[in-house]
Amino acid sequence: xxxxxxxxxxxxxxxxxxxxxxxxxxxxxxxxxxxxxxxxxxxxxxxxxxxxxxxxxxxxxxxxxxxxxxxxxxxxxxxxxxxxxxxxxxxxxxxxxxxxxxxxxxxxxxxxxxxxxxxxxxxxxxxxxxxxxxxxxxxxxxxxxxxxxxxxxxxxxxxxxxxxxxxxxxxxxxxxxxxxxxxxxxxxxxxxxxxxxxxxxxxxxxxxxxxxxxxxxxxxxxxxxxxxxxxxxxxxxxxxxxxxxxxxxxxxxxxxxxxxxxxxxxxxxxxxxxxxxxxxxxxxxxxxxxxxxxxxxxxxxxxxxxxxxxxxxxxxxxxxxxxxxxxxxxxxxxxxxxxxxxxxxxxxxxxxxxxxxxxxxxxxxxxxxxxxxxxxxxxxxxxxxxxxxxxxxxxxxxxxxxxxxxxxxxxxxxxxxxxxxxxxxxxxxxxxxxxxxxxxxxxxxxxxxxxxxxxxxxxxxxxxxxx
Amino acid sequence: xxxxxxxxxxxxxxxxxxxxxxxxxxxxxxxxxxxxxxxxxxxxxxxxxxxxxxxxxxxxxxxxxxxxxxxxxxxxxxxxxxxxxxxxxxxxxxxxxxxxxxxxxxxxxxxxxxxxxxxxxxxxxxxxxxxxxxxxxxxxxxxxxxxxxxxxxxxxxxxxxxxxxxxxxxxxxxxxxxxxxxxxxxxxxxxxxxxxxxxxxxxxxxxxxxxxxxxxxxxxxxxxxxxxxxxxxxxxxxxxxxxxxxxxxxxxxxxxxxxxxxxxxxxxxxxxxxxxxxxxxxxxxxxxxxxxxxxxxxxxxxxxxxxxxxxxxxxxxxxxxxxxxxxxxxxxxxxxxxxxxxxxxxxxxxxxxxxxxxxxxxxxxxxxxxxxxxxxxxxxxxxxxxxxxxxxxxxxxxxxxxxxxxxxxxxxxxxxxxxxxxxxxxxxxxxxxxxxxxxxxxxxxxxxxxxxxxxxxxxxxxxxxxx
Numbered sequence: 001x002x003x004x005x006x007x008x009x010x011x012x013x014x015x016x017x018x019x020x021x022x023x024x025x026x027x028x029x030x031x032x033x034x035x036x037x038x039x040x041x042x043x044x045x046x047x048x049x050x051x052x053x054x055x056x057x058x059x060x061x062x063x064x065x066x067x068x069x070x071x072x073x074x075x076x077x078x079x080x081x082x083x084x085x086x087x088x089x090x091x092x093x094x095x096x097x098x099x100x101x102x103x104x105x106x107x108x109x110x111x112x113x114x115x116x117x118x119x120x121x122x123x124x125x126x127x128x129x130x131x132x133x134x135x136x137x138x139x140x141x142x143x144x145x146x147x148x149x150x151x152x153x154x155x156x157x158x159x160x161x162x163x164x165x166x167x168x169x170x171x172x173x174x175x176x177x178x179x180x181x182x183x184x185x186x187x188x189x190x191x192x193x194x195x196x197x198x199x200x201x202x203x204x205x206x207x208x209x210x211x212x213x214x215x216x217x218x219x220x221x222x223x224x225x226x227x228x229x230x231x232x233x234x235x236x237x238x239x240x241x242x243x244x245x246x247x248x249x250x251x252x253x254x255x256x257x258x259x260x261x262x263x264x265x266x267x268x269x270x271x272x273x274x275x276x277x278x279x280x281x282x283x284x285x286x287x288x289x290x291x292x293x294x295x296x297x298x299x300x301x302x303x304x305x306x307x308x309x310x311x312x313x314x315x316x317x318x319x320x321x322x323x324x325x326x327x328x329x330x331x332x333x334x335x336x337x338x339x340x341x342x343x344x345x346x347x348x349x350x351x352x353x354x355x356x357x358x359x360x361x362x363x364x365x366x367x368x369x370x371x372x373x374x375x376x377x378x379x380x381x382x383x384x385x386x387x388x389x390x391x392x393x394x395x396x397x398x399x400x401x402x403x404x405x406x407x408x409x410x411x412x413x414x415x416x417x418x419x420x421x422x423x424x425x426x427x428x429x430x431x432x433x434x435x436x437x438x439x440x441x442x443x444x445x446x447x448x449x450x451x452x453x454x455x456x457x458x459x460x461x462x463x464x465x466x467x
Numbered sequence: 468x469x470x471x472x473x474x475x476x477x478x479x480x481x482x483x484x485x486x487x488x489x490x491x492x493x494x495x496x497x498x499x500x501x502x503x504x505x506x507x508x509x510x511x512x513x514x515x516x517x518x519x520x521x522x523x524x525x526x527x528x529x530x531x532x533x534x535x536x537x538x539x540x541x542x543x544x545x546x547x548x549x550x551x552x553x554x555x556x557x558x559x560x561x562x563x564x565x566x567x568x569x570x571x572x573x574x575x576x577x578x579x580x581x582x583x584x585x586x587x588x589x590x591x592x593x594x595x596x597x598x599x600x601x602x603x604x605x606x607x608x609x610x611x612x613x614x615x616x617x618x619x620x621x622x623x624x625x626x627x628x629x630x631x632x633x634x635x636x637x638x639x640x641x642x643x644x645x646x647x648x649x650x651x652x653x654x655x656x657x658x659x660x661x662x663x664x665x666x667x668x669x670x671x672x673x674x675x676x677x678x679x680x681x682x683x684x685x686x687x688x689x690x691x692x693x694x695x696x697x698x699x700x701x702x703x704x705x706x707x708x709x710x711x712x713x714x715x716x717x718x719x720x721x722x723x724x725x726x727x728x729x730x731x732x733x734x735x736x737x738x739x740x741x742x743x744x745x746x747x748x749x750x751x752x753x754x755x756x757x758x759x760x761x762x763x764x765x766x767x768x769x770x771x772x773x774x775x776x777x778x779x780x781x782x783x784x785x786x787x788x789x790x791x792x793x794x795x796x797x798x799x800x801x802x803x804x805x806x807x808x809x810x811x812x813x814x815x816x817x818x819x820x821x822x823x824x825x826x827x828x829x830x831x832x833x834x835x836x837x838x839x840x841x842x843x844x845x846x847x848x849x850x851x852x853x854x855x856x857x858x859x860x861x862x863x864x865x866x867x868x869x870x871x872x873x874x875x876x877x878x879x880x881x882x883x884x885x886x887x888x889x890x891x892x893x894x895x896x897x898x899x900x901x902x903x904x905x906x907x908x909x910x911x912x913x914x915x916x917x918x919x920x921x922x923x924x925x926x927x928x929x930x931x932x933x934x
Binding site for chain 1: 475477541542570571577578594602603610613614621626629631632634636643645646647649662663676683686689690701703713714723887891892896898923929933
């Protein structure tokens with residue numbers, strides 16, 4: 001077969017140049033047929049749909065195919081003629097002339113057989129689940145969304161900044177963090193007080209995995225103007241839920257000279273462009289997920305693209321919730337954080353569209369958010385999505401050095417750890433704003449999947465770091 | 468100024484629509500002039516060049532500008548008329564009508580003054596160095612290269628896979644790793660043998676920061692066909708050199724049904740496309756680096772694009788080195804790894820072009836590389852670049868289960884840690900190949916910078932995790 005160049009399955013399925021010799025390589029999804037003819041569905045990962053290979057039983061009797069290992073999961077090469085298909089569901093198929101098996105998959109051992117598997121079971125074999133229709137679709141959409149993120153920012157003049165993963169500072173002044181060390185685990189060096197002497201550790205200080213690249217992103221924005229990060233972040237929270245991961249990817253744009261209004265405009269335009277990109281570039285994968293898991297997926301995605309997000313203040317939202325007919329488990333009071341049930345009520349019942357809430361009470365938000373004139377609220381914004389809740393959290397940042405220092409004192413954030421961050425307010429400070437988008441939350445929304453462990457290739461959560 | 472929309476400096480510099488009112492926001496790079504007129508160079512990070520603001524001394528006397536803080540580093544907004552420039556070096560300038568200072572930068576405190584700073588000094592203030600010409604250029608090029616990586620793979624049908632950062636396995640069976648834990652640092656739980664009981668740690672097992680996403684990439688390639696990773700990787704090596712970082716970014720494509728030849732073709736085409744992208748998209752930044760740091764930078768980049776890489780086997784290279792006139796510090800013998808001096812001789816003296824060396828002795832390469840028929844060499848490839856040495860390392864992978872298991876035993880890689888990796892050879896195994904490109908090595912080559920700590924925003928190395 002060596003002089004014939006391989007073609008991808010997606011290319012063949014789109015091809016109108018028929019009755020020619022082709023070479024395809026991929027994995028057997030199904031093999032069925034009778035004593036006259038065998039149909040082999042071959043998928044090479046290039047897209048959702050497989051190509052049908054038709055093998056005449058005279059040349060390829062079923063017993064021989066079986067003996068050669070042409071079974072579900074086997075890697076094969078097929079040389080043959082690309083012809084118009086008589087069957088429904090596909091326009092072309094391959095009349096097999098030569099079939100080569102690279103690697104078989106013993107049907108008595110291979111975990112992925114024809115029948116559907118539960119998502120729970122597939123999580124146990126995360127190394128094989130990309131071979132299923134569901135995870136192939138999810139991972140291709142995940143790729144498309146990653147690219148759409150980079151393309152959006154590149155097209156709009158933003159610069160991608162790789163902020164550090166190992167860090168000595170805690171951006172939120174809060175999150176539970178993973179320690180990073182090379183000291184002996186049983187006999188670390190101790191100082192006179194009996195504590196571990198981190199000056200002897202690899203970095204000469206105690207270090208953790210980052211919870212956010214925002215502070216370093218702000219540093220870069222104060223030089224390059226428009227920047228974004230897209231990298232892994234970590235939370236050592238013992239949360240065994242369908243919404244939390246210990247390791248997840250975050251996108252954080254940060255823009256000099258932006259105020260809260262600009263920030264909301266960016267968030268809305270960005271999210272809409274991502275959803276539009278998915279609708280345009282992943283129709284087959286989305287259609288499958290729509291049919292298989294969530295009949296309202298496509299209409300929900302279109303709805304987000306076509307409608308303005310509702311913007312209102314936290315204070316206005318609290319008024320709406322207080323007068324709502326619905327009974328809530330948690331009471332609503334100005335000054336307390338909104339619960340998931342409240343956010344869902346606003347998005348799914350009251351406004352029936354994505355909502356941007358702004359100007360939250362300062363006491364429930366991070367130290368770096370810009371104080372409003374009233375001294376009680378900050379220029380925060382949360383974007384709330386149907387089914388997901390908060391998908392974006394952001395704010396205009398406090399650009400006044402004294403006000404920032406006061407907030408750090410009030411919230412017990414040590415100045416000496418963030419001297420470099422304060423320098424951005426000391427020298428050439430400017431209004432700026434940004435936000436964080438949890439990438440897996442976005443993928444949940446785009447795919448309609450219910451569990452965040454099913455939208456990342458190898459999920460990390462309490463008691464699980466396999467693969 | 469509120470009804471006038473801000474324009475970026477780069478947009479203004481390209482504009483031919485003159486004699487109109489514009490609003491620009493950015494930072495003062497220099498202010499100079501006399502008692503009649505002041506010239507303020509404003510840069511907003513959007514590109515290398517600043518725009519010249521001309522401030523008539525009648526309206527803007529120097530004393531008033533000084534008092535208002537219009538000094539190097541200050542963040543300002545300028546409203547004025549965009550006009551053709553009389554000065555050389557720019558086609559347009561702004562006649563200032565209104566200047567607003569957002570944040571000044573006290574000239575007695577601000578570390579970045581007019582005079583040039585050493586790269587060593589700038590490393591100490593990595594939070595401010597993006598404001599310099601050099602680091603602005605490097606970071607914009609770094610962005611362009613990141614985007615070019617994603618664009619290349621997306622355009623060619625590859626899927627981006629986020630492989631895990633926290634891992635229980637060591638891909639190379641070698642690298643020194645950072646431990647990730649949430650156990651008490653002074654009193655971790657111990658088992659009966661007196662060792663730390665990692666079953667009580669966050670993930671229920673000992674975990675480290677990844678040294679490579681390759682093994683998980685292979686898993687994904689065996690389902691999606693063509694994939695790549697682009698993420699942070701970590702080495703806890705105590706190397707205080709201009710070539711090593713403890714935290715760096717790596718790009719790792721992995722392709723099903725690729726052999727060593729395909730892999731070399733991909734590596735060469737990929738690298739050339741990246742260099743071509745830089746030449747097309749970053750002319751100003753590259754020109755500055757060429758003039759300032761490395762007079763041969765641009766010609767070296769063009770040379771790489773225009774010439775085929777020389778391909779030869781390790782064995783052929785050893786023959787060349789043995790008969791070379793040059794004296795080497797380290798002797799060359801078949802079976803030993805090549806030293807930097809040998810690689811440089813081949814690339815810079817003998818062939819005078821990038822070189823791809825293949826088929827290395829198995830004993831100096833990783834367990835997963837495909838054994839050649841002779842049983843002595845493996846289908847490895849290293850791409851060697853002028854000034855950089857090894858920029859890419861890769862191989863065709865061993866796809867035969869038994870041979871792979873034998874290599875793992877010989878090299879003491881425990882099978883039980885990699886059961887999932889072996890499953891890819893157990894079920895539907897196929898020939899495949901891939902490589903790793905150290906992203907910072909690439910940026911060194913593209914920018915002509917000499918120290919790897921100067922091509923990443925916040926470098927991590929022994930005794931340093933500041934910012």
